[in-house]
Amino acid sequence: METFILYLVGIIGSTATYYVNTRYKQGAVRSSALLTLIVSGFLYFFPQLLSSYLTQYIPAVFIGASFIGMVSKTQLSTYFGLSLAGVIFTTILLNTSKFFNGYGGALGTSACISLLVVLSIPYFKSPRKMTVGFLQLRKTILKKGRRRKRRGTDLSK
The missing domain is CATH 1.20.5 (Single alpha-helices involved in coiled-coils or other helix-helix interfaces)
Structure with missing residues (x-):
């Protein structure tokens, strides 16, 4: 159940950041920072609401997924693509995050890889x-x- 919640957070993080960025014209960085501050702040002040595992990993998954939501509207404009990138990101982060030390951080590297996977799908359909x-x-x-x-x-x- 906890893993499912983390996948859900990955999907929500990427799509919510993209939504705030495009709908409310807040910019990619401001959208990511604002939403991450809300999620992390809530879990910081109320850690007893969830298990210690979720309290530890939800902020990391959310901020990493929000990096995906920073993508330009001209590059990726479907919420399905953003959701798929969020699922791929969460899978990469949960399974291989310890291997990304020294590569610019596990969050950014995993977000980049997952976004590149989704952006390359049209080429494989060509x-x-x-x-x-x-x-x-x-x-x-x-x-x-x-x-x-x-x-x-x-x-x-």
Whole structure:
């Protein structure tokens, strides 16, 4: 039951931060800080309401999940994606947090990994898979080379 509650906190942390950020125009950092202050402050002043395990881990899971909610609206705009990233974050944090010492912190690293996993899902659904980015880069390079040749500024001579 405690693990389920932590997963729920991960989902709520990511979606609530995103909601406050986009709906009330508070900005990503302010939204994360405000919501984390409320959750952590409540558990600091009323630690006896929950078990000691939950009192210890809920603030950490919430602040890490709120890092996910800081994502730009242009990058990820679905609440399902945010919820999925919150679940992935909580799974990573609960199972591997001790391995992330020295990598910028377990919370930020786990949030980054979970967000990158969710953001990469459209590429795996694409029929061209991961070549999409490479093809765009190749097209841009070739286009710049043609422009230089037309202007007579070809640097390859």
